[in-house]
Amino acid sequence: MPLTPTDLTRIATTTVDHYNQQAEQFWHGTRDHNVRQNITALLTRIQAPAPFSILDFGCGPGRDLEAFAQLGHHAIGLDGAERFAEMARAHTGCEVWHQSFLALDLPPAHFDGIFANASLFHVPGQELRRVLKELHATLKPGGVLFSSNPRGQGQEGWSGGRYGSYHDLPAWRDHLTAAGFTELTHYYRPEGLPREQQPWLASVWLKASPQTADIERTPEQPPAAP
Numbered sequence: 001m002p003l004t005p006t007d008l009t010r011i012a013t014t015t016v017d018h019y020n021q022q023a024e025q026f027w028h029g030t031r032d033h034n035v036r037q038n039i040t041a042l043l044t045r046i047q048a049p050a051p052f053s054i055l056d057f058g059c060g061p062g063r064d065l066e067a068f069a070q071l072g073h074h075a076i077g078l079d080g081a082e083r084f085a086e087m088a089r090a091h092t093g094c095e096v097w098h099q100s101f102l103a104l105d106l107p108p109a110h111f112d113g114i115f116a117n118a119s120l121f122h123v124p125g126q127e128l129r130r131v132l133k134e135l136h137a138t139l140k141p142g143g144v145l146f147s148s149n150p151r152g153q154g155q156e157g158w159s160g161g162r163y164g165s166y167h168d169l170p171a172w173r174d175h176l177t178a179a180g181f182t183e184l185t186h187y188y189r190p191e192g193l194p195r196e197q198q199p200w201l202a203s204v205w206l207k208a209s210p211q212t213a214d215i216e217r218t219p220e221q222p223p224a225a226p
Contacts, residue, residue, distance in 0.1 A: 003124055011163040012080065012102050015122055018161035019060075019081035027061040027087065035117055035148075037191065038202055039067055042113050042146035045184055045204050052112040055138065058119025059096060062088030068115070069094055076111075102127055106138035114138070114145045118200075121149035125156055125165045132179035141209030145181060147172075148189065151201040169201060181205035 003011070019026065046052055051073045056065045059077030061084055068075035069092055077088045077096035085098040099105060101123055114135055123131050135145060152166025167175070173183060184206050188198035 003126055008102055008124065008127065011124060012100050015162045016080045016082075016100070020083040023061065023081065023083040023087060026084075030060070031063050033063070035064060037189070038117055038146060038148055039064065039115070041185070041187075041202065041204050042115055042144060043071070043073075045144045045146075045206070046113050047142050047144075048112045048140070053110065053140075055106075055111045055114045057114050057116040057135070058101070058122075059088050060084050062091040062094070062096070064115060064117060065094050065096070066092045101131060104131065104134050106134060108137055109140045110138050112140055112143050114143070116145065116147040118148055118150075120147050121164050121166060122162065123165060124163065125154075125167075128165065128175050129178050132175060132181070136180045136207055139207040141207060143207045144184070145176075145205040145207070146202070147205070148200050148202040150199050151188075167201075169203075172201065172203065176203070176205050180207065182208050 043052070054068045054073050054075045056068065056075060056077045059065045059079050062077060065075050065077045065088055075094050077085070077092070077094055078099055079085050079088065079096065080098070080100045082098055085096045088094065088096045101119070120128070120131070139145065150164070150166055151168055153168055154166070154171060156165035157163070169186065176183065182205065184204040186201065186203035188195060189200040189202055190198060
């Protein structure tokens with residue numbers, strides 16, 4: 001049964017409330033996570049000259065936003081949780097937009113790259129293609145989207161006060177290609193473990209332009225970390 005506007009409002013509000021209430025615990029639990037592989041996967045695929053304009057979509061308290069800024073890029077954060085947005089501004093000094101994932105207001109053709117690390121799985125499946133099309137529109141031609149989400153078999157629902165939607169690779173490909181993206185590569189995390197112990201699906205996607213349309217899709221191995 002389709003989710004109603006009331007359902008979607010409840011999903012967004014309840015999930016954001018959870019993160020607002022758990023903001024400090026979340027920061028202490030995740031600030032030392034090593035996602036260098038994911039940052040590299042995005043930055044090495046962008047074809048424009050550096051420094052890049054990067055949107056950290058679902059920036060949380062600002063761990064990765066800070067990393068992009070320290071690398072010399074123009075990084076802007078976005079998060080639906082007001083407490084996260086406040087923390088990210090204070091921690092990084094970067095511009096951070098407080099926007100719901102389900103009610104985005106993004107400038108057209110503005111970013112070279114979007115870093116959506118552990119964020120898009122909070123978008124209900126029925127809204128995902130709409131949101132992805134909005135992300136596609138805010139990328140410059142030739143821009144790149146990175147995403148990493150906990151994978152599943154199409155299930156979605158509540159877990160500990162948060163709503164999540166969990167896709168396998170074929171379903172994720174269907175959503176991204178329907179939104180206009182071309183796959184560049186994908187891989188599973190954490191590195192070096194058997195597939196059943198890799199719950200995260202990471203993938204990199206291109207917004208094609210005449211100059212980038214002939215870029216070949218590569219195997220699932222990620223680029224080497226710097």
